[in-house]
Amino acid sequence: MSPRALVLLATGAEEMETVITVDVLRRGGVEVVVAGLDGETAVTCSRDVKIVPDTSIAAAATQGPYECIVLPGGGPGAAALGASAEVGKLLQEQDAAGRMIAAICAAPTALLDHKIGMGKNLTSYPAPAFKEKLTGPYNYLEDNVVVDGNLVTSRGPGTSFDFGLKLVEILVGEDKMKEIASAMLL
Amino acid sequence: MSPRALVLLATGAEEMETVITVDVLRRGGVEVVVAGLDGETAVTCSRDVKIVPDTSIAAAATQGPYECIVLPGGGPGAAALGASAEVGKLLQEQDAAGRMIAAICAAPTALLDHKIGMGKNLTSYPAPAFKEKLTGPYNYLEDNVVVDGNLVTSRGPGTSFDFGLKLVEILVGEDKMKEIASAMLL
Numbered sequence: 001m002s003p004r005a006l007v008l009l010a011t012g013a014e015e016m017e018t019v020i021t022v023d024v025l026r027r028g029g030v031e032v033v034v035a036g037l038d039g040e041t042a043v044t045c046s047r048d049v050k051i052v053p054d055t056s057i058a059a060a061a062t063q064g065p066y067e068c069i070v071l072p073g074g075g076p077g078a079a080a081l082g083a084s085a086e087v088g089k090l091l092q093e094q095d096a097a098g099r100m101i102a103a104i105c106a107a108p109t110a111l112l113d114h115k116i117g118m119g120k121n122l123t124s125y126p127a128p129a130f131k132e133k134l135t136g137p138y139n140y141l142e143d144n145v146v147v148d149g150n151l152v153t154s155r156g157p158g159t160s161f162d163f164g165l166k167l168v169e170i171l172v173g174e175d176k177m178k179e180i181a182s183a184m185l186l
Numbered sequence: 187m188s189p190r191a192l193v194l195l196a197t198g199a200e201e202m203e204t205v206i207t208v209d210v211l212r213r214g215g216v217e218v219v220v221a222g223l224d225g226e227t228a229v230t231c232s233r234d235v236k237i238v239p240d241t242s243i244a245a246a247a248t249q250g251p252y253e254c255i256v257l258p259g260g261g262p263g264a265a266a267l268g269a270s271a272e273v274g275k276l277l278q279e280q281d282a283a284g285r286m287i288a289a290i291c292a293a294p295t296a297l298l299d300h301k302i303g304m305g306k307n308l309t310s311y312p313a314p315a316f317k318e319k320l321t322g323p324y325n326y327l328e329d330n331v332v333v334d335g336n337l338v339t340s341r342g343p344g345t346s347f348d349f350g351l352k353l354v355e356i357l358v359g360e361d362k363m364k365e366i367a368s369a370m371l372l
């Protein structure tokens with residue numbers, strides 16, 4: 001069976017980080033569910049691209065478990081994910097079961113909001129506010145993609161392909177990752 | 187006034203090429219209209235991401251001129267753009283006025299379908315079928331982004347950031363292009 005990933009989509013999410021991750025995972029053979037924080041209606045992203053989620057987070061939560069839960073960046077999107085009790089419950093169950101949690105750009109701050117993976121190696125978008133918030137609670141690194149146990153984090157739009165490919169490598173395998181990277185001209 | 191770009195969105199478009207280009211142009215200060223070939227309803231892209239266009243191509247055509255018309259790739263999306271008389275008319279008017287036309291991945295084949303920019307330097311996704319079709323009618327090159335007069339072409343998902351940034355450089359300027367590339371961690 002294909003591994004499954006749940007991508008949490010909130011208003012203000014960074015659309016490139018969202019779409020690159022979803023597309024790369026699907027190219028890699030991962031079954032991806034894009035779940036809207038506010039239900040099934042179209043979500044307006046950070047640069048006004050409007051994406052229709054596959055389902056709501058409430059409905060997606062009843063259809064787990066997912067091998068990986070992905071949090072795209074974008075400041076307001078990440079703040080909404082960090083403020084949601086529903087997201088907190090999903091992430092805490094995922095972490096307790098040792099299953100993968102992945103966050104990029106601003107979204108690692110939502111991990112801190114929900115007390116996920118405390119003390120682990122992690123990265124984020126290099127804005128001073130994020131770096132200061134995350135340094136201490138985590139061991140903050142400057143690599144494009146950081147893997148520590150079940151936690152995978154990355155930095156921003158320009159590292160989104162690396163982020164998606166690392167998830168494919170872990171969930172599916174290195175051969176598949178290399179095959180799709182080549183087909184995408186990376 | 188901001189330069190304006192029209193992005194033509196058809197079912198089966200490559201969602202990364204679409205969203206990266208739109209997002210990068212908007213970060214660069216270009217006013218972007220995403221127009222659906224089949225109206226205003228959500229468009230299902232090549233890896234099942236569903237994007238809601240800002241308007242229909244029919245409505246967008248009445249609100250020109252646009253400094254640039256962009257054709258995202260994705261095989262079925264590009265074929266639909268190549269088969270549309272409405273798209274042909276828009277592109278021929280754009281080309282006759284010497285305004286920019288940009289196409290990536292499979293979409294340069296739609297330029298050939300509408301006899302746009304014949305004989306110019308051009309590139310595309312390096313699939314043998316595309317390369318054979320375009321070699322002869324055009325001077326086929328292997329660069330990530332090819333600019334020849336008002337025609338800008340590029341190769342695939344992995345060259346989408348370069349493609350979007352080149353459009354920003356031409357439409358807005360090199361300083362803005364460098365500023366947003368840095369902010370995106372490129």
Ligand SMILES: [Cu+]
Pocket residue numbers: 014073074075105106125156157
């Ligand atoms: Cu971001």
